[in-house]
Amino acid sequence: MKKFAVFGNPIVQSLSPTIHQMFAEQCNEVISYEKILAPEDGFVAAAAEFLAQADVVGCNVTMPFKLDAYNMAKVDDQAAKDAKAVNTLMNHPCGEVMGFNTDGVGLVNDLLNNNTELADKRILLIGAGGAARGVISPLLGAGVQSLTLANRTLARAEQVAAEAGQGKIDVVELTNAAAVKPHIIINSTAASLNNTLPLELSSNLVEECELVYDMVYKKQPTLFMQEAEALGVAKTLDGLGMLVEQAAAAFSIWTGKRPETKKVIVKLREIIAKQ
Structure with missing residues (x-):
């Protein structure tokens, strides 16, 4: 049996075990996948102990340990290098622990799944934390016209x-964001968790x-989404689709098998609605 886990603090809310078990059933894999609460100053030791166990293939890493995971792994993945953050660790046959960041790929794939064209689009990315850093490289790789933080x-x-x-990113103050005339606005901050807005939306900002x-x-829908709809954004x-796609x-990476995500997203919506 292939063994996996997700590390975080807090971690009780994680949907990762549910997601990966559904993937495993699709792909005829027999796995175990657990949630591990690591001490804020003890992630590296806890992850190393887990990865040293027999049959462990890898683990996911969520906040606040993505930088720690980056520092403990061998990283060849460009998105992880750009972000200085790793959300996926894998025991490589060569004996090294390899690090990857799949957040940006997850975002891009979710956008494409929802019939969103990225090529030649102006993107406004709100926030400059780890979540933003993790999606920069894949967005640029998708051929956007411009990416503004x-x-x-x-x-x-x-x-x-x-x-x-x-050298391909522009920067703007929140108060001047309307000047970007973005086609797509992405909020990477945690503002919506607190039911606040990452920036004030206006008809001028969302004109295009x-x-x-x-x-x-x-x-x-989050307050940010509701405000956008009220202003006429189509x-x-x-981020649920992004969560499933990054998973x-x-x-x-771990199995060489690509699971289907659509039914998993639908099932998670049902689970979340009952919580």
Whole structure:
């Protein structure tokens, strides 16, 4: 039996075991997948202990340990290098622990699954934390016309753009975001978890906007999504599809098999609605 886990703090809320068990059933894999609460200063030791066990293939890593995972792994994955964050660890046959970041691939695949064209589009990415850094490389790789970071602290956005943007990212203050005239607005901050807005939406900001995407997911559309709809944005999406797609990319890294995600997303919606 192939063994997996997800590390985080907190971790009780994680849907990863449910997702990966559904993937395993699809792909005729027999797995175990557990949730592990690691101490905030003890992730590396806990992960190393888990990965040293017989039959362990790899693990997922969520907040606040993605930087720790990056530092403990051998990283060849460009998205992980750009983000300086790893959400997927794998025991490589060579004996090394390899690190990957599948968040950005998850976002791009979810957008494409929802018939969103990325080529030649102007993207406004709100936030400059780890979630933003993890999606920069895949978005650029999808052929967007421009990618602009908007953040409460401009210096932080400039730092991320310099480190992860390959010279291809613009930076703007939140108050000047309307000047971007974005086709797609992506919120990478946790504002929606607190039922607040990452920035004030306006008719001027969304004048040419085709999609507002919130990486947060809830039972109901987030406040950010609701505000966008009220201003006439044609399409809004939350981050549940991204969660499933990043998990599918990790599962493929581990097993070489690519699971279908559509039915998994539908099932998770049902589970979340009952919580």
